[in-house]
Amino acid sequence: MSPAKTSASAPRRIFLEICRRGEISTGRLARAVGLRPSTLQIKLRGLERKGLVEFHQGRRKVGLNPGFGYVVGIDMGASHLHFALGDFRGEVLNDSAVKIRPEDGPWKMIA
Known part of the structure; x- marks a missing residue:
C-alpha cells in the first residue's frame, strides 16, 4: 500500500475500529490499526475536530461522541x-x- 493511500485511509480505519470496539485505550487502538501513538494522536485530533470522537481519562481513552448525531x-x-x-x-x-x-x-x- 502506498504511503499516501495509507495516510488517507488511517482516519477511516481508526474510526471503524472505535465503532467496532467502543471506548478503547489509545495504546490498544494504535496497535489495532498499526500506527505509532504519535501518528494516532494526530489522526484522532482530526476526528475530534469533526466531532466524531471524544477523549476520556485525559487522552488515554477514546470513544464515539454520542452527541454527533x-x-x-x-x-x-x-x-x-x-x-x-x-x-x-x-x-x-x-x-x-x-x-x-x-x-x-x-x-x-x-x-
Missing part, C-alpha cells in the same frame, strides 16, 4: 408501531410503542 429506528408490524431514538454510540435515549389494529387501516399508522 442521532438515529431513529421504526418497527412497523400488523398490530404495533415501535419507535426508538438512539445516540451516535447506539445507546437508546427514548422509545415508545403504539398498538394498532389492522382494521384501523393505514391512516392510523400515518396519523
Whole structure:
C-alpha cells in the first residue's frame, strides 16, 4: 500500500475500529490499526475536530461522541408501531410503542 493511500485511509480505519470496539485505550487502538501513538494522536485530533470522537481519562481513552448525531429506528408490524431514538454510540435515549389494529387501516399508522 502506498504511503499516501495509507495516510488517507488511517482516519477511516481508526474510526471503524472505535465503532467496532467502543471506548478503547489509545495504546490498544494504535496497535489495532498499526500506527505509532504519535501518528494516532494526530489522526484522532482530526476526528475530534469533526466531532466524531471524544477523549476520556485525559487522552488515554477514546470513544464515539454520542452527541454527533442521532438515529431513529421504526418497527412497523400488523398490530404495533415501535419507535426508538438512539445516540451516535447506539445507546437508546427514548422509545415508545403504539398498538394498532389492522382494521384501523393505514391512516392510523400515518396519523
